[in-house]
Structure formats: C-alpha cells, structure tokens
Amino acid sequence: MLKVEELRKSYLVGKKSYEVLKGISLEVKKGEFVAVMGPSGSGKSTLLNCISCYIGYEAGTITLDGHKIDTLGQEQLAAMRNRQMGFVFQDFMLLDGLTVKNNIVLPAVISEEKELIEAAEQKAKKLCETFGISHIMDKYPAEISGGEKQRVAVARALMNDPLILLADEPTGNLDSKSGRSVIDAFVMAKEKLHTTIFMVTHDSFAASFSDRAILLQDGMVFREMENPGDRTTFQDELLAGIGSMNR
Amino acid sequence: MNINQIFYMLRRKNIAEYILYMICTIFSVAVVSAYALLLFSPTVMEVLPVGGDSRKQAFGIFAVVCIGCLAFSMYASALFYKKKQKELGIILALGGNRSKLYRTVVKENLRMSLLCLLVGLLLAFPLNKGIWGALSLFIDSPEMKLRVELPSLLISVGIAGIVLLSTMLILRRIIFRMDLLDVIKAEHKNEMVRKLPKHTGLYGVILILAGGVISYLAPGVYMDVFSEYPPAWLNLLYLIPLAGVYLTILYAVVGGEKVEKKHYADMISKSIMKFQGRQTVNCMLVITLLIGGGCFAAFYVPITMTAFGTSVQAKEWNYQYSYPQTRDVFEEGQLEELVKKYGAQIQEEKDFPVLLAAKDGMQEIEEGRKFHYEYHPRMATVHLIKESDFEEFTETKLQIKPDEYYAITDEEEIARFDPDMTLFSNMETREEYPVKFAGCLHHEDLVLENSRLYLISDALFERIDSTLSQEWKETLCYRKIANDSYQLATKVYEEFCRCFEPQDMVFCGYDRVSAIVACEAGQEYWAAAPEFQSFSELSPDSPEFQREWIYMPFFKIMSLQGTLRNYAVYFMLFIYVVIVALVSAWLIAYTRCVTIGMHNRYVFEALEKLGASTAFRQRELRKQLSIVYKTPTCIGLVVVLLLFVLILYGNDGGRFSKSELLGLLICVGIEAVIGAITYVCYRASVRKVSLLSSFH
Ligand SMILES: Nc1ncnc2c1ncn2[C@@H]1O[C@H](COP(=O)(O)OP(=O)(O)OP(=O)(O)O)[C@@H](O)[C@H]1O
Ligand SMILES: [Mg+2]
Numbered sequence: 001m002l003k004v005e006e007l008r009k010s011y012l013v014g015k016k017s018y019e020v021l022k023g024i025s026l027e028v029k030k031g032e033f034v035a036v037m038g039p040s041g042s043g044k045s046t047l048l049n050c051i052s053c054y055i056g057y058e059a060g061t062i063t064l065d066g067h068k069i070d071t072l073g074q075e076q077l078a079a080m081r082n083r084q085m086g087f088v089f090q091d092f093m094l095l096d097g098l099t100v101k102n103n104i105v106l107p108a109v110i111s112e113e114k115e116l117i118e119a120a121e122q123k124a125k126k127l128c129e130t131f132g133i134s135h136i137m138d139k140y141p142a143e144i145s146g147g148e149k150q151r152v153a154v155a156r157a158l159m160n161d162p163l164i165l166l167a168d169e170p171t172g173n174l175d176s177k178s179g180r181s182v183i184d185a186f187v188m189a190k191e192k193l194h195t196t197i198f199m200v201t202h203d204s205f206a207a208s209f210s211d212r213a214i215l216l217q218d219g220m221v222f223r224e225m226e227n228p229g230d231r232t233t234f235q236d237e238l239l240a241g242i243g244s245m246n247r
Numbered sequence: 248m249n250i251n252q253i254f255y256m257l258r259r260k261n262i263a264e265y266i267l268y269m270i271c272t273i274f275s276v277a278v279v280s281a282y283a284l285l286l287f288s289p290t291v292m293e294v295l296p297v298g299g300d301s302r303k304q305a306f307g308i309f310a311v312v313c314i315g316c317l318a319f320s321m322y323a324s325a326l327f328y329k330k331k332q333k334e335l336g337i338i339l340a341l342g343g344n345r346s347k348l349y350r351t352v353v354k355e356n357l358r359m360s361l362l363c364l365l366v367g368l369l370l371a372f373p374l375n376k377g378i379w380g381a382l383s384l385f386i387d388s389p390e391m392k393l394r395v396e397l398p399s400l401l402i403s404v405g406i407a408g409i410v411l412l413s414t415m416l417i418l419r420r421i422i423f424r425m426d427l428l429d430v431i432k433a434e435h436k437n438e439m440v441r442k443l444p445k446h447t448g449l450y451g452v453i454l455i456l457a458g459g460v461i462s463y464l465a466p467g468v469y470m471d472v473f474s475e476y477p478p479a480w481l482n483l484l485y486l487i488p489l490a491g492v493y494l495t496i497l498y499a500v501v502g503g504e505k506v507e508k509k510h511y512a513d514m515i516s517k518s519i520m521k522f523q524g525r526q527t528v529n530c531m532l533v534i535t536l537l538i539g540g541g542c543f544a545a546f547y548v549p550i551t552m553t554a555f556g557t558s559v560q561a562k563e564w565n566y567q568y569s570y571p572q573t574r575d576v577f578e579e580g581q582l583e584e585l586v587k588k589y590g591a592q593i594q595e596e597k598d599f600p601v602l603l604a605a606k607d608g609m610q611e612i613e614e615g616r617k618f619h620y621e622y623h624p625r626m627a628t629v630h631l632i633k634e635s636d637f638e639e640f641t642e643t644k645l646q647i648k649p650d651e652y653y654a655i656t657d658e659e660e661i662a663r664f665d666p667d668m669t670l671f672s673n674m675e676t677r678e679e680y681p682v683k684f685a686g687c688l689h690h691e692d693l694v695l696e697n698s699r700l701y702l703i704s705d706a707l708f709e710r711i712d713s714t715l716s717q718e719w720k721e722t723l724c725y726r727k728i729a730n731d732s733y734q735l736a737t738k739v740y741e742e743f744c745r746c747f748e749p750q751d752m753v754f755c756g757y758d759r760v761s762a763i764v765a766c767e768a769g770q771e772y773w774a775a776a777p778e779f780q781s782f783s784e785l786s787p788d789s790p791e792f793q794r795e796w797i798y799m800p801f802f803k804i805m806s807l808q809g810t811l812r813n814y815a816v817y818f819m820l821f822i823y824v825v826i827v828a829l830v831s832a833w834l835i836a837y838t839r840c841v842t843i844g845m846h847n848r849y850v851f852e853a854l855e856k857l858g859a860s861t862a863f864r865q866r867e868l869r870k871q872l873s874i875v876y877k878t879p880t881c882i883g884l885v886v887v888l889l890l891f892v893l894i895l896y897g898n899d900g901g902r903f904s905k906s907e908l909l910g911l912l913i914c915v916g917i918e919a920v921i922g923a924i925t926y927v928c929y930r931a932s933v934r935k936v937s938l939l940s941s942f943h
Contacts, residue, residue, distance in 0.1 A: 054427045075344060082342025089431050093337045097260035098253065109248050110343045117248060140260070156341075168431075 001196050002028040002051070002164055007060035009046055009219075020046050021057070022219040028164070033190045033197040035207035037242065038216035044200040047216070048168050051198070052085065053077050065163050082111050086157030086195075088167035092149040094141040100152050101137040104128070107159040116160060127155040130192060131185045147178025154185045158195060165189065167199040171206050183209050204242065208235035217245050250351050257334065258355075264330060269363050271323035271834065272410065275316035276367025280403040281374040282312050282823045287399035294790050294816045305820050308544070312827055313406060315537075319831045320410040322533075324356075325417050326838060332421055336430030339422070349422045356414055364407040368400060378819060448498035454491025455886060462487060463893055475617045492882055496531045499878040530839045531879045534832045538883030538925075541828030542918065544821045546891050549913035552814050558657065559806050561691040566726035568743060568800030569601065569695075572717045576724075576746040585742065586728055589735035595727040599636040601700070602711050603719040604629050605760040607670040624679070625672050628760045629665075630698050632723070633708035640725075641690055645702075651685040653702040655693045659904040662694045664701075671703075674760060676714050680707060692725065697755040697797055736802040743800055744787040752783040754795040829921065833928045836879070837935075840872045844936030847871075869933055876929040884918045 009021040020043045028034045036044050049055045051062055053069060062069050064084060072080060081087075086107075094103050101124050108120035128134040131151045136144050144152070150170055157165050170186075171179035183206050189195040199210065207213050208231050215222040223241055227234045258265055285291060286309050295302035338348060375395070462484035466477040570576040586593055605625035612621050634647050637655075647653065652671075654664035666684040673680075682703070693700055712720075728735075757774040765772035785792040793799055793809065851864050891914060895907045903911075 049428060054431065075346075078339070078342050078344050080342070081340075085342070087340065087431075089340075093340065093431065095257065095334055095337055097257035097334070099256075102248075102253065102256060105248060106253065106338070107341050109250055109253055110338060110341055112249070112347075120248065 001030040001032075001065060002198065003061075003063045004047075004051065005061050005063075007047070007050060007057055007062065009043075009050055009055070009057040020219050021050070023060070024216075024219070024221055025060075026214055026221060026224075028196060028198055030196055031190070031194045032212065033186065033210045034199070035210035035213045036198070036200045036216060037202070037204070037207050037213055037238065038222070039242075039245065040202075042216040043219040044216055045168055048166060048198070048200050052087065052166055053081070079111075082107060083160050084163045086160070086162035086165040088150065088153050088157050088165065088170045090169040090172045092141070092146075092153050092173075094149060094152060094156075096141050099138050099140055100133065100144065101128075103141070103152055104156045104159055107156060111160060120159065123159060124155070127158060130188055131155055132181075145178060146174050147181045150174060150178070150182045151185045154182065154189065158189060158193065161193075162195075164196045164198055167197070167201075169201055170199065171201065171203055176205075179203070179206065204235050204238045207238055208232070213238055213241075215241055215245070250347075254351060254355055264327065265359070267838075268323055268327040269359060272320050272360065272363035272407075273367045273370065274830070275320040275323075275410070276364055276403050276407055277370040277374055278823065278827050279313055279316045279406050280368050280371030280400050281378075282309060282820075283399040283402045284371055284375045284395050285379075285819055285823070287396045289394050289396070291816050291819075294813055308820055308824055311540070312824055313402070315540075315824075315827050315831060317406055317409060318533075319827075319834075320406075321413045321417075322835065324410065324414040326842075328414070328417055328421055332425070333430065335422060336425055336427065339425060340427050340430055345422055349418060352418055352422070353415055356418070357411065360407060360411050360414070364404065367407075368403060371400070371403070378822065447494055451491045451493070451495030451498055454494060455488045455882070456491075456889070458484070458487030458489075458491055459886065459890065460893070463890075463897075474619050478616070488886070492535055492886075493528070493532055495882060496535065496878050497528050499874055500528050500531070527839065527843065527875065530835060531875060534836050534839075534875075535879035535883045537828045537832035537835070538880055538921070539887050541825045541832065542884060542887040542914075542921065543890070544824035544828065545917050545921070546887065546910075546914045547821050548814070548818050549917070550891065550895070550907070550910040551817070552910075558661070558691070558694075559803065559810060561657070562801070562803060564595075564597075564692050564725040564727055565731055565803035566728055566739070566800070567692065567695075567724070567802075568798070569721050569723045570746065570798060571751070572600075572720040572722055574746055574748070574751070576722075576743065581742065582726075582739070585739060586735065589730075589732055589738065591728050591730040591732065591735055593726055594729050595725075597640055597725040599632060599640070599723055600712070601721040601723050602631040602708065602715060603674075603721065603759065604631055604711060604715075605672040605674050606665070606668045607672075608665065608667065623764070624670055625674070625760055625764050627758050628698075629668070629671060630695075630700050630721075631671070631703050631708065631711070632693075632700050633705050634702060635705050637688075637693075637702050640693070647685065647702065647704040649704045649706045650680075650682050651704065652682050653685050654687040655690055655700045655702060656687050657691050657694045658689045659906070660687065660689075661904055661906075662699065664699050668701075671711070673711055673714055674719060674763065675716060678711075678714060680711065682707075696799065696801060731804050733804050733808060736805040740787070740800065740802060740805065747798065749783060751798060752785075752792075753797050754779060754782045755797045755799075756795070757797065829924070832879070833925065836875050836925075837928055837932050839875055840932035840936055841939065843871060843875070844868070844939050848939065865933075865937065868936060872932050872936065873929060876925055876932075880922060880925045884922065888914060888918060 004024055004026050007021050007024040008019065010017045010019040024043075024047060026034075036047065038044050046055070050057045053072075057070075064080075069077070069080065087093075095106070098106065101121075104124040104127060105120045108116040108123070111117075125134070125137075128137055131154060133148055133151050133155065136148055136152075141149055141152070150173075154165075154170075157167075165186075167186075170182055174182065186197055186199065187209055190197055197210075199206070201207050208227075211227050213225045213227075213234075215225070222245060225234075225237060225241055228237070286305060291305075295305050335348065335352070339345065462482075465481050465484050469475070469477040469481060568576070583593060606627055606629040607622070607624045608626040609620040610623045610626050611618055631652075634645055637643075638645055645653075652668065654666065656662045656664050664687060666687075669681060669683065671680045671682055672678065688702065754774075757779070762772045762775060765775075782792070782795070787793070787796075790809070790813070851868070854864050854867070888911075891911065895903060895911065
C-alpha cells in the first residue's frame with residue numbers, strides 16, 4: 001500500500017544543511033495500523049510531511065498504491081490529498097465557521113465529485129454514529145470538547161474513503177481520557193472500515209493499539225516491533241524499546 | 248452542497264468581520280467619491296484658478312486622499328484575508344485545488360466589492376450635500392449653489408478597481424504561496440524585535456526635533472550657500488524625523504534595557520509586545536502619519552482664516568479703488584447717483600494722486616537651477632504718495648526730508664515692504680533721485696492688496712510729478728458709504744470695470760517697469776508670456792480675475808463674501824482630509840488592538856489560571872493598548888504643532904503676529920478635540936478586547 005524507500009531529507013539552516021532523514025525505508029500494508037515513535041527531533045513529523053507531500057525531499061521514493069507520488073503536479077497532488085489521503089492534525093484544524101456535520105462533509109465538497117457529494121450527508125451521519133459524535137452534529141467546533149473535535153477530524157479524514165489515514169500526534173493536545181476516545185476511533189476505523197493508518201506519536205499508550213510500531217532515531221529506522229497480540233505487553237515492549245535508544 | 252454554500256455558511260458565521268470589511272471599503276469609496284464630486288464641481292473649480300497654486304494644492308490634497316483611501320482599503324482587505332488565511336489553509340490541506348479556491352474567493356470578493364462600490368457611490372451624494380448644506384447655513388450667497396459633475400465619480404470606480412486588483416494580488420499570494428506546513432504547524436509565528444539600547448527613545452525624540460528643524464531650514468541654507476534652487480533630493484532630509492518617529496515608537500513598544508526593579512512591573516505587557524513588535528510598530532507608524540496628516544490639514548484652515556479675516560475687518564473705508572489718470576472712472580455724480588439708488592449714502596470721501604516710478608534693487612537672475620543677484624537701478628515699479636496727503640488722510644503730522652521715504656504697512660507689519668531702496672527713477676526722463684529708508688508707518692487702509700505705497704516729501708513728489716506725464720499717474724480713492732449692500736457693491740464693481748480699456752485687464756504680477764527694462768535689454772518679459780495673456784479674456788465676475796486684477800478695487804462687503812466663500816471651499820477640501828486621515832487612524836488602531844487582544848488571549852487565560860485578579864488583567868491589558876494609542880497620537884500632535892509654530896515664526900522674519908497666535912490657539916483646541924476622540928477610541932478598544940478575553 002504505502003512504500004517508502006531510502007528517503008533522505010535535509011533542512012538548510014543558515015548556510016549549513018542538516019540531514020534529518022538519513023535513508024528511511026518502510027512499508028505499510030493495506031488495512032494495517034502503524035505507529036511511528038521516537039524521541040523528539042528524530043524526524044517523525046518530517047517523515048510524515050514528506051509522505052503527505054507538504055515538503056519535498058532529496059532522495060528516495062514514496063509510492064502509494066503503486067503510484068510514485070513525487071512525480072505529481074500541484075493539481076494532481078491536491079486531488080490525491082483529497083481522495084486518497086485522510087489527515088488528522090495535532091490541533092484539529094476544523095473550520096470554526098462550519099458545524100460539525102459540514103466540517104465532516106467538507107472533503108467531499110472540495111472533491112467536486114457528484115457522487116461523493118450526494119452520498120456525503122448519509123456518510124457523515126454514519127461516521128458520526130461510528131465515532132459516537134452524532135449528538136453534536138449541529139454544533140460548532142467552539143462548542144465541543146477537544147476529544148470530540150479530534151473525533152470529528154477523524155470522521156472528516158475518512159469522508160472520501162482514503163487509502164491511508166495520516167496522523168501527527170493526534171492525541172498530543174488532549175488529556176488521557178479524550179486521547180483514549182480518539183484512539184478508540186482509530187481502532188474502530190481500522191476494524192469496521194478497514195482503514196490503513198499511519199500515526200506519528202510520542203505516546204506509547206496510543207502506539208500500543210497499533211499492529212506494528214516503527215521506532216525512529218536520528219533520522220533512521222531504529223527498530224520495528226510487531227504487536228504480540230496483547231496491548232499491555234506491547235506497551236511495555238515499546239517502553240523498553242524506546243529506553244534502549246542511546247539518548 | 249458545493250463550495251459556494253460552504254462559503255455562504257462561513258460568511259454567515261463570520262458576518263461581523265465581513266461587515267467591518269465592507270464598512271471600510273464603503274467608507275473609502277464614499278469619501279473619494281464625495282471629494283471628487285466636490286472638487287470637480289464647477290462651484291469649486293471657479294474658486295480655484297487654472298494653473299494657480301491653490302488648484303495644484305487642492306489636486307495635491309485630492310491625490311493624498313485617494314492614496315490614503317487606497318492604502319486604507321488595501322490595509323483592510325489585507326487584514327481581512329489574513330484572518331481568513333487559516334480557513335483557506337485548511338481547505339488547501341484537505342486537498343482543495345488552489346486555482347479553484349482562488350476563483351471562488353475572488354468571485355466572493357468581486358460581489359462584495361461591487362456592492363460596496365454601489366453603496367459608497369450612493370452614500371457620496373448625501374455626504375456631499377450634508378457638508379455643503381452645513382456650510383450654506385453660515386454663508387448665503389448665490390454662488391453657493393453646489394453643482395456636480397457626475398463623470399468625476401469615475402475616479403472612485405478606478406480606486407475601487409485598484410483595490411480589487413490589489414486584493415486579488417493579496418489572495419494570489421495567500422492561496423498560491425501558502426506553505427501548508429505553516430498551516431498545520433501548531434506554533435504561533437511572530438516577528439520578534441531585538442532588544443534596544445538604553446537611550447533609543449531619547450535619540451528618537453532628538454531625531455524628530457533636530458531632523459524637523461534641519462529639513463525645514465535646509466532649502467533656505469542651500470540657496471544661501473550655493474546660490475541655487477534646492478534640488479528635490481533635499482526633501483529626503485524629512486526621512487530623518489521619520490526615522491526619529493520610528494525609533495520612538497519602537498522604544499515605546501518594546502522598551503529599552505531597563506533597571507530590573509522597574510522591569511518586573513511591565514514584564515507582561517512588554518513581553519507580549521516584544522513578540523508582536525514588528526507588526527505593531529509598523530501599524531503605529533502609519534497611525535502617527537495619519538494623525539499628523541489629519542492635524543496638518545485641520546490646522547490649515549484656522550491659520551489662514553485668522554490671518555485673512557482680520558486684515559479685511561481692520562479697514563475703515565469700505566470702498567477703495569485706484570485707476571490710471573488716463574481713464575475716466577465714474578463721471579461726475581455717477582457714483583453718488585448709484586449709491587442713492589440703493590438707499591446708501593456717501594459719508595466721506597478722499598482722493599489723492601499716486602506717482603509710479605522705478606525703484607532700484609537686487610534682481611534675481613536665473614540660469615537653469617543656478618541663480619544670483621544683480622543690482623539694477625530700475626528693477627520694479629514703486630507707488631509713491633506725498634506727505635501732505637498722508638497727513639490730511641490720517642490727521643497726523645510728519646517731517647520728511649526730501650531724500651527720505653517711509654513704507655506704509657499694517658499694524659503688525661505683515662504686509663511686506665522694501666527698506667533697501669536707494670534710488671527712484673522717472674521712467675520717462677530717466678532722471679534719478681537718491682533716497683534712503685526712514686522707517687515705516689502703520690495704517691490699515693493704506694495697505695493695498697496688490698501694491699505697496701511709499702511716502703515721500705512734498706518737495707520730492709513735486710519734482711517727480713512735474714516731469715511725469717499722466718501715463719505714470721494714478722488716482723487713489725477712498726469712500727465711506729453708509730447702508731452698504733452686496734447688491735450696491737456688485738453694481739459699483741460692474742460700472743467700475745466698464746471704465747477700463749481691454750489693455751488694462753492685466754494681472755497683478757505684471758510690472759510695467761520690469762517690462763520696459765526687459766524690452767530694452769532685448770529680453771522676454773516673463774509676465775508677457777502667452778500663458779498670462781489669457782488673463783485679459785477672463786470675465787470680471789470670475790473669482791480668478793477678481794483675485795489677481797491689477798486694478799481690483801476693495802469693496803469691503805464683497806471682499807468679506809468672497810473670502811468667506813473661498814474659505815468655505817478650502818474648508819470643505821481640507822475637512823475631508825481631516826476626516827479620512829483621522830478615521831483611518833482610529834480604525835487602524837482599533838483593529839490593531841483587537842488583533843493584539845486575540846493573539847494574546849492565551850496569555851490572559853494563563854494569568855487567570857495563575858490566579859491573577861480581573862483588575863490585574865485589566866491593568867495589563869490597558870497598559871498594552873494604551874501604547875498603541877498614546878505614542879502615535881502624542882508624536883503626531885506635538886510634531887505638527889511644532890511644525891506650525893516653526894512655519895508661523897519663520898514666515899515673517901522670526902516673530903508671531905496676533906492673528907498667528909490666535910490661529911495657534913485654535914489649533915491647540917483642535918488637538919484637544921482629536922486627543923479626546925482618540926481617548927474615546929482607546930476606551931472602546933479596551934472594552935472590546937475585555938469582552939473578547941471574557942473579563943468580567
Ligand atoms: N523547517 C525546519 N527547518 C529547519 N530544521 C527543521 C525544520 N523542521 C524541523 N527541523 C529539524 O529537524 C529535526 C526533526 O524535526 P521533526 O519535527 O521531524 O522532529 P519530531 O521527531 O517530529 O520531533 P517531535 O517529537 O518533537 O515532534 C529537528 O532537529 C528539527 O529541529
Ligand atoms: Mg513532531
């Protein structure tokens with residue numbers, strides 16, 4: 001589904017260039033829930049931004065569903081973001097002027113595809129039911145809690161049935177209870193809608209719900225860990241894995 | 248559902264911002280349109296002579312108004328779309344197509360702009376009528392009917408077009424250049440200002456004062472030193488005081504390195520400001536310039552009005568005129584008959600002869616930009632009257648030596664006179680009479696509009712008179728007429744003009760002596776150039792003719808009406824600038840405050856969580872917002888007042904006349920009013936921001 005090969009990315013600060021991603025390769029299979037973990041500054045967000053095409057990179061390839069994404073033009077990129085990727089951001093990024101329902105419908109509206117728009121209303125209702133936010137459909141973002149906002153964002157990300165859901169610290173701005181509700185939404189999406197999820201997180205608790213965790217250190221893949229089937233064991237393993245990094 | 252419906256919903260939710268934006272645009276369009284209607288109306292155009300300084304000035308002001316409104320609208324739309332930037336960014340991040348989004352937003356803006364243009368244009372008419380009507384209450388004369396020229400409105404359409412274009416550019420930049428990374432990044436982006444050296448504020452004030460004086464004096468000094476007209480780049484010196492204003496504001500916003508103890512008191516407000524310093528400073532600079540500009544325009548009217556009104560009022564003889572002795576002005580009893588017909592009476596009358604001779608002096612010779620002075624024994628015309636006439640007229644006694652002359656000026660010596668003459672010449676016989684300056688005498692009625700009278704002894708007067716033909720003699724007439732009326736004055740004027748020949752219809756800049764001297768030297772006389780010839784074709788009723796005709800009589804009642812009308816027009820032209828500049832300044836300050844309040848909501852929330860009392864938070868807030876208002880207002884008001892003090896002091900050789908002091912006093916009053924309104928705006932901003940930050 002998603003394949004990253006030998007990805008390299010450096011930032012220019014003043015005249016010096018810092019290599020942040022030093023040849024990263026990874027793969028995410030269809031329907032898989034992958035978490036990316038690592039210390040602060042290890043390049044997690046940079047990796048995600050490369051995959052989302054928010055930033056360019058020097059070397060390597062990223063393929064999504066067999067298509068290389070770096071060959072796409074502006075318009076095609078936009079269309080791909082709209083149709084094949086779903087985004088969940090750390091600080092929600094909901095439009096304050098739209099109701100929850102309309103926020104969820106927005107990706108369909110942006111797509112300008114007749115079928116998508118016609119089905120949007122129904123779809124939004126269903127997503128809201130799935131994520132337990134039906135009761136706030138007509139409220140505005142200012143009137144709901146952080147956890148609810150992020151679940152609205154998840155619903156919005158899934159509006160156009162994307163190939164993959166990309167999330168950067170989705171629980172970063174939330175307390176543990178709200179964070180849990182958002183993680184539940186991710187799990188629900190994976191189980192009921194067979195969504196492929198690629199999530200960057202600091203939080204080993206959140207990561208322990210994933211099928212597989214990729215640990216990054218200094219711009220390289222440090223280790224990959226499979227979920228052994230038991231959540232608490234996996235969380236312990238993750239904590240140990242992170243602890244074993246030399247930092 | 249489609250994107251337009253999404254925009255509709257966003258509009259509905261953010262209606263307040265849309266309305267504010269539209270009000271700003273409507274305001275600009277209405278002001279420019281009303282000004283254009285006013286300026287290009289025939290009523291106003293007649294008052295402003297073609298090619299004259301006042302017309303240039305008025306157009307200059309109009310240009311300033313246009314630029315001001317343009318800048319204001321552009322600022323408003325930049326601000327508006329800056330607020331919408333996040334919305335647009337989210338749509339793009341969700342995979343919106345940039346060109347499609349751009350088209351949608353431009354379409355939305357186009358509809359709004361057209362609506363604003365229409366409303367603004369319609370509003371211009373009542374606005375125009377209102378101000379004109381208010382003036383008509385004070386001045387009532389047939390010439391005061393306001394006529395309008397509709398094509399002038401095209402200018403506002405043009406302005407709206409430019410604003411639309413600039414908005415499109417702004418949108419292009421926002422939508423096509425937006426870095427999605429900035430949108431999804433959580434941090435706030437602010438430009439921090441460096442810490443400033445200790446005395447920055449002081450340096451700023453010194454730069455303002457010193458720079459102001461230097462740039463004001465520089466052209467004069469340049470001319471003295473290089474004997475050359477100052478080049479345009481000398482105006483760049485005005486950047487010095489501007490830099491001073493910038494430093495002062497910067498200091499006010501960020502503060503210098505202070506003593507630690509004091510620093511804690513301002514810690515919160517200063518640190519907030521530091522992170523929004525750059526934008527706030529730029530904004531305050533604009534506010535300072537706007538307030539200064541508004542004051543400048545506001546002062547113009549009282550300063551000129553007090554200077555002029557008093558000199559007309561001071562004259563006792565309400566009818567004064569002069570004419571060449573080769574013309575028959577008013578046949579026997581003609582004036583008496585006219586006066587009687589209008590129910591008025593001549594109470595007193597005095598006529599006396601005036602001799603026209605040549606005076607010597609330093610003549611300015613131009614060569615391109617360069618100029619130098621050369622002595623010329625016959626430089627210009629001088630008007631001479633004799634001692635005994637003066638004594639009879641003023642009932643005083645004088646002792647003038649045959650080689651002396653006195654200059655006649657007003658009580659405050661505002662009317663310029665020449666104390667450096669050493670030689671009078673008879674232009675016909677070229678006989679020369681050495682003289683020297685003995686002093687000046689004060690008499691309001693003997694100060695003529697277009698020439699200066701000099702007093703010589705009877706002996707010298709007879710010597711010149713006996714060898715001079717009528718060509719070089721004039722008669723000066725004074726009448727006191729009781730029960731005077733405007734109708735009588737216009738009738739007398741009409742009859743007066745009829746007594747002249749076409750060749751007499753020359754403008755007051757034309758000097759007979761200079762013309763002859765230039766002709767003899769085989770040079771062109773500048774005032775004989777074709778562009779001045781058209782003066783003789785003007786109708787005697789046109790304001791331009793009346794202002795500049797060499798034999799223009801003084802009829803007090805007409806003069807008062809005329810000045811009043813002229814000043815009404817000036818008043819109108821300037822009041823617009825005042826309104827535009829000040830309202831823009833206040834709106835910009837207000838929006839800036841709201842922006843600061845919104846950006847720093849989290850600071851106040853944090854303070855609240857830390858247990859700060861409402862009073863404490865209010866105090867911090869007021870401290871912050873007052874900077875935005877206080878500094879620009881103080882600088883603007885003080886600098887412009889100082890500038891006027893400097894100008895009024897310098898314009899007549901380093902002193903203040905009574906009327907100038909009165910004018911300055913009025914200016915201080917105006918400043919007080921501006922200050923008061925600014926304070927009201929400040930209170931309003933505090934209230935608004937308190938509401939935003941949910942203080943209770
Ligand atoms: N725009 C940029 N310019 C220069 N350097 C950058 C930029 N963005 C990130 N970096 C640097 O790249 C490195 C990796 O940043 P990145 O944001 O990917 O880390 P991260 O793993 O997401 O950290 P965190 O967990 O704190 O979010 C950091 O050292 C950071 O300082
Ligand atoms: Mg990160």
